[in-house]
Amino acid sequence: MDRIRLWDKEFELFISEQEIRSAIMEMAKTIKKDIEGKNPLFVSILNGAFMFTADLMRELNGPYELTFARYSSYHGTSTTGSVNEIMPVKVDVKDRMVILLEDIIDTGTTMNYVMNRLRTQGAADVRLATMLYKPEAMKCSLVPDYTGLIIPPDFIVGRGLDYDELGRSYRDIYKLKV
Ligand code: 5GP
Ligand code: MG
Numbered sequence: 001m002d003r004i005r006l007w008d009k010e011f012e013l014f015i016s017e018q019e020i021r022s023a024i025m026e027m028a029k030t031i032k033k034d035i036e037g038k039n040p041l042f043v044s045i046l047n048g049a050f051m052f053t054a055d056l057m058r059e060l061n062g063p064y065e066l067t068f069a070r071y072s073s074y075h076g077t078s079t080t081g082s083v084n085e086i087m088p089v090k091v092d093v094k095d096r097m098v099i100l101l102e103d104i105i106d107t108g109t110t111m112n113y114v115m116n117r118l119r120t121q122g123a124a125d126v127r128l129a130t131m132l133y134k135p136e137a138m139k140c141s142l143v144p145d146y147t148g149l150i151i152p153p154d155f156i157v158g159r160g161l162d163y164d165e166l167g168r169s170y171r172d173i174y175k176l177k178v
Contacts, residue, residue: 004157004174006166011157011174015149020131020159020173021055023148027129028059031099031146034127039065040097043089045114046070047168048103051160052131052148056101067091073110083113094122099145103160104132106153107139115142131159132173 002013044053046068057066070087089098098118102111105128115126129146137153155176157167167174 001170001172003177004167004170006157006163009163010177011163011167012177013172014154014156014175015151015173017159017171020148024052024055024131025059027146027148028056031056031129032060032062035064035097035099038097040099041091041093042066042099042101044068044101045103045110046087048160048162049101049131051168052103053101056129065091069114071110071114073113083110089118093118095124097125097127098123099127099129102128102130102144104134104156105130105142105144106134106137108142109139111144112140112142132156 004011042053042057042064044050044066047070053066057064067089068087069089071083072086073083100111100114105111111128111130115128118126127145128142130144131148133144133147133150134153135150155163156173157163158170158173160168161173162168
């Protein structure tokens, strides 16, 4: 499919499944090296990171502990700037290496908040792995430790990402037609 329609908007094919999967495969190799001999806690950020999490964890193919958390700071097609803790991390992170798995970093507001929160709770090393990164939209000094692909600040859907709850299930990534 080259084009999809969600609610009132048209989207066009932007990144193929093959391209995103090979980027995740490369990321998995780097992460695998960095976590050798450690006991990291992976935290998948719902809902958007569900497909990225499955892709990455399958590549890592190890005994790693994985938990899920949920925050919200994004409505419609632009960010609101405030973070709600809908389902915070429940595992004790004290003295542990924590690797957050996020679908996309836009302004950085959400992950900046969550990473600082985990550090306050005593995590030894808090890292961020993101499937996609929009550096031009960044509003804080956050830099992801592991990035799949860098993209321009367009609004995208697919592979976990939604437009008002539709579009998460597509295997490819689409961008809003302007
Ligand atoms: P940030 O806090 O970095 O501004 O926003 C991060 C969150 O906003 C992501 O986890 C994601 O849920 C949402 N988001 C940011 N950019 C996009 C986008 O282009 N498309 C969609 N569907 N969600 C986005
Ligand atoms: Mg998200």
